[in-house]
Amino acid sequence: MSSEQANTKPRVLQLGAGPTALSCLEALIEGFQVVGLVRASEDADGERDATIRRAREFGVPALRDDGLGALECYIDELAPDCVVVSSHARILPVRLLEKSRFINVHYAPLPKYRGRANVNWAIINGEPYVGITIHTMVPGLDAGKILYQEVVEVREDDDVATLYDRLNSIQRARIAAIVRAHLNGNEGASQDERKATYGCTRIPEDGEIDWSRPASEIQRLVRALVPPFPGAFTYFQGRRLLIWRAEAVIDPLCYEGRVPGRVVSSSRKTGTVDVLAGDGVLRLYDVQRDSGERESAAQLIPSVRGTLGLRTSDLLARIERLERLLSEQTTVSR
Numbered sequence: 001m002s003s004e005q006a007n008t009k010p011r012v013l014q015l016g017a018g019p020t021a022l023s024c025l026e027a028l029i030e031g032f033q034v035v036g037l038v039r040a041s042e043d044a045d046g047e048r049d050a051t052i053r054r055a056r057e058f059g060v061p062a063l064r065d066d067g068l069g070a071l072e073c074y075i076d077e078l079a080p081d082c083v084v085v086s087s088h089a090r091i092l093p094v095r096l097l098e099k100s101r102f103i104n105v106h107y108a109p110l111p112k113y114r115g116r117a118n119v120n121w122a123i124i125n126g127e128p129y130v131g132i133t134i135h136t137m138v139p140g141l142d143a144g145k146i147l148y149q150e151v152v153e154v155r156e157d158d159d160v161a162t163l164y165d166r167l168n169s170i171q172r173a174r175i176a177a178i179v180r181a182h183l184n185g186n187e188g189a190s191q192d193e194r195k196a197t198y199g200c201t202r203i204p205e206d207g208e209i210d211w212s213r214p215a216s217e218i219q220r221l222v223r224a225l226v227p228p229f230p231g232a233f234t235y236f237q238g239r240r241l242l243i244w245r246a247e248a249v250i251d252p253l254c255y256e257g258r259v260p261g262r263v264v265s266s267s268r269k270t271g272t273v274d275v276l277a278g279d280g281v282l283r284l285y286d287v288q289r290d291s292g293e294r295e296s297a298a299q300l301i302p303s304v305r306g307t308l309g310l311r312t313s314d315l316l317a318r319i320e321r322l323e324r325l326l327s328e329q330t331t332v333s334r
Contacts, residue, residue, distance in 0.1 A: 009033040010183055013080035013100075017065060018087025019228050022051040023168040024105060024175055028084060029058050031176040035078040040065040068096065075099045082179055085137065086171070089116065094139050102137035103179055104144065107167050109133060109151050111196040114142035119163050121199040122154065123224035126216075129153050132167050134178045136188055141198070145188030148178045159223040204230045211261035211309050215248035215277035222246045231288075234261070236301060238314040244294060245285040249274060252281035261309040263301055271296030275308055 012032040014025055017040050028034050037055040039062065047053065052062045063074055068090065075083065075096065085092075086105040096102075108118035109131030122130045131151040136144035152166050182188070207225050209218055209232055222232045222243050231242040255264065258276055265274035273284045284297035301308075 010081040010180070011035050011079065012179065013038065013074065013078055013083045014086065015039075015065075015071065015083060015088050016051070016086040017089065019164055020087040020105060020107065020168055020171060022054060023172040024084065024086035025051060025054060025060070027172045027175045028179070029060065031180065034058070034060045035080055036061045036063045036074060038063045038065050038071060038074060068093065072096055072099070081183060084175070084179060086175075091141060092137065097137055097139065101182065103147065103182060104135055104137045104142070105171055105175065106133045106135065106142055107131070107164075108142075108199075109149060110135060110142055110146060111191040111193065113199050114196055115199040115201075117202040118199050119160055119167070120202060120224045120229065123158075123160060123163070124217075124220050126220060127154060130163055130167065132170050132174075134171075134175065135191075136182070143191065143193075143196075145190055147182055147186060147188040148174055150174075159226045160229060161226050164228075207232045209234045209243065209309070211275070212278040215280040215282040218277055218282050219246055219248045234308045235310040235314065236306060236308055238310075238318055240290045241300070241308070242288040242290070243284060243286075244288060246282050247285075248277075249281040249283050259307065261307045263304050263306040263308070266298045266302050266304060268298055268302075271298045273297035273301045 009032050012028055012034050013036050014021070014028060014034060015038045016024060021039060025034070025037060037052070037060050039049070039051060041049045041052055055062050064070070072095070076099070080100055082101040082103060084103050084105070092102065106118070107130065108114070108122070109129070110133040113122065119130050129151045131149060133146055134148040135142070135146045138144045150170055152163065152170070154163065207221065207230060209221065211218070211234070222245070225232045226244060231244060233240055233242045235241060252274075255276060260276055260278055262276045263273055264276055264281065267273075271285065274281050275284060286294050287297045287300055288294045289300070
């Protein structure tokens with residue numbers, strides 16, 4: 001394709017920080033002149049970032065996400081016909097929204113689940129489906145007109161990674177046509193504000209397991225936080241333990257004495273560990289110590305004498321050890 005032909009395509013600037021940005025970029029490159037990808041990266045040169053590497057392969061400038069001021073400068077300099085946002089945490093002010101057309105890709109069936117961590121919250125809350133909504137951006141959180149919407153069933157074996165894969169596939173298939181239709185005059189349909197709900201921000205600490213909760217609820221928390229998210233976690237012998245795969249046991253044995261978090265079975269044959277929850281039993285498959293490797297649960301928890309969760313006795317034992325070390329160091333220094 002000649003540079004003259006490329007220049008006749010609509011100019012699009014993409015803004016995206018999270019795991020949905022790559023499929024969006026790949027779709028836009030085919031039908032638009034993507035004048036830049038605005039994206040923060042954990043490494044300075046972006047070489048470990050698949051989205052930035054893909055942009056460079058197609059000659060799309062990777063622009064550092066240095067805040068709203070920098071974004072305003074990018075828009076003024078590049079003059080895009082449309083800014084497409086896919087995975088971005090900041091709320092854009094009116095002064096920015098007035099500079100171009102803005103389209104946002106939101107992984108929820110708006111007006112439900114406006115805000116953040118929508119797929120995670122949907123799994124945690126036991127929703128039967130998640131969704132993708134492509135909408136115009138206006139002042140107000142995810143409040144623009146709907147250009148396209150599709151729902152996706154949450155299957156029993158789904159986790160947040162498999163759902164993101166399916167939603168990313170829909171985005172890849174639909175986003176270019178939706179952007180083109182909007183530039184050609186499609187303004188979309190207004191949302192029903194009376195039905196709006198909101199998902200609050202999640203932080204890694206929210207992944208701590210409360211073993212007094214139902215086993216099915218804990219299982220959903222585990223499924224909601226697999227990579228690229230930081231994982232559901234508990235404590236074992238006073239140290240943090242990530243739980244990567246678990247399932248509620250169907251028709252478990254009935255325990256008259258119930259201590260939530262107590263290990264009731266550890267099988268070398270299957271590699272699994274059964275743990276009491278508030279109403280049943282959760283079976284653990286894959287676990288990981290902080291800074292360790294993934295391993296089968298039974299390798300790490302071989303005995304039924306263990307209890308998961310941070311207990312007062314664990315904290316007191318740790319305090320006693322620290323006091324003893326401090327005392328020994330003080331004695332040596334004298």
